[in-house]
Amino acid sequence: xxxxxxxxxxxxxxxxxxxxxxxxxxxxxxxxxxxxxxxxxxxxxxxxxxxxxxxxxxxxxxxxxxxxxxxxxxxxxxxxxxxxxxxxxxxxxxxxxxxxxxxxxxxxxxxxxxxxxxxxxxxxxxxxxxxxxxxxxxxxxxxxxxxxxxxxxxxxxxxxxxxxxxxxxxxxxxxxxxxxxxxxxxxxxxxxxxxxxxxxxxxxxxxxxxxxxxxxxxxxxxxxxxxxxxxxxxxxxxxxxxxxx
Numbered sequence: 029x030x031x032x033x034x035x036x037x038x039x040x041x042x043x044x045x046x047x048x049x050x051x052x053x054x055x056x057x058x059x060x061x062x063x064x065x066x067x068x069x070x071x072x073x074x075x076x077x078x079x080x081x082x083x084x085x086x087x088x089x090x091x092x093x094x095x096x097x098x099x100x101x102x103x104x105x106x107x108x109x110x111x112x113x114x115x116x117x118x119x120x121x122x123x124x125x126x127x128x129x130x131x132x133x134x135x136x137x138x139x140x141x142x143x144x145x146x147x148x149x150x151x152x153x154x155x156x157x158x159x160x161x162x163x164x165x166x167x168x169x170x171x172x173x174x175x176x177x178x179x180x181x182x183x184x185x186x187x188x189x190x191x192x193x194x195x196x197x198x199x200x201x202x203x204x205x206x207x208x209x210x211x212x213x214x215x216x217x218x219x220x221x222x223x224x225x226x227x228x229x230x231x232x233x234x235x236x237x238x239x240x241x242x243x244x245x246x247x248x249x250x251x252x253x254x255x256x257x258x259x260x261x262x263x264x265x266x267x268x269x270x271x272x273x
Contacts, residue, residue: 075103077120081172081256084120088175089269091138096267104140113142120144122165124158124236125177126151126184131262133177136269145171151184151229152176152236153209163245166255174246174255176236177269178229179262185228189214233259234273 078084094100122145123133133139133146145165149158165171188210191199199207210228213235217227237259241250249255259273 078172081254084173085175085256085258088121088123088137088139088173092136092267092269094138095136100135100138102138102140104143109141117142118169119165119171121173121175122147122162122171123175123177124148124152124162125262126179126182128179128183130264131177131179136177136262136267145169150203150206151182151188151210152178152232153184153206154236154239155205155209159243162240163243166249167245170254172255174240174257176233176240176257176259176273177262178233178259178272180226180229180264182225182229185210185213185225185232189224189228230261230272233261237273 076087078087091100119142121143123137124147125131125133127148127150133144137144147158147161162174166174184206187199187203188207191197191204191207192211192214198204210232213228213232214224216231216235217224220227237257240246240257246255246257250257258271260269261272262269
């Protein structure tokens, strides 16, 4: 019989109840042509479309540098862009990130409509529905890049550590599934020197990248160079994304 967590812990954990959301629509992709976005009535920005997975990664990191510097361009957020992608889509990357409200991928990478498939769960916790959501981009749209994005001071990770270390405790409801999913990363991190939360974030990112590279639907693409899977860590203070896996 599990004893319940304290009211304080229940309140802190309750914010993690969000689940994964499919960011893919079931419409066929539009033709892969360079897209433009209008940021003002007289200003049109032409955004290059990546020729391959490495170019896609460079485009994400370039957008992140703009975000860090405070000079985002907000591409592909015009009415014209909305109308252009209404008939179909061809996103160049899948971003699998945490549900944390401070880490919205489209802002972090300075992107817009039709650019990214986005899947978000607490602490990048993975189950079969999440895997299917991530597989959708490469399998159906030949999306060539998957970015697994963890972040500093992750609340899902901190709550997992608290629940695991309180051996008699259990997280409420389905939040326990997040705890169970993050436990392997914690078991790695707890044996390492340094901050256990940050170590767990890094371990979870690396484990997820390895899992995706070995996934039956993704492995052949990765080996052929048609798909690149990387892991990043977002700094809440600086806004910078560093590659960690």
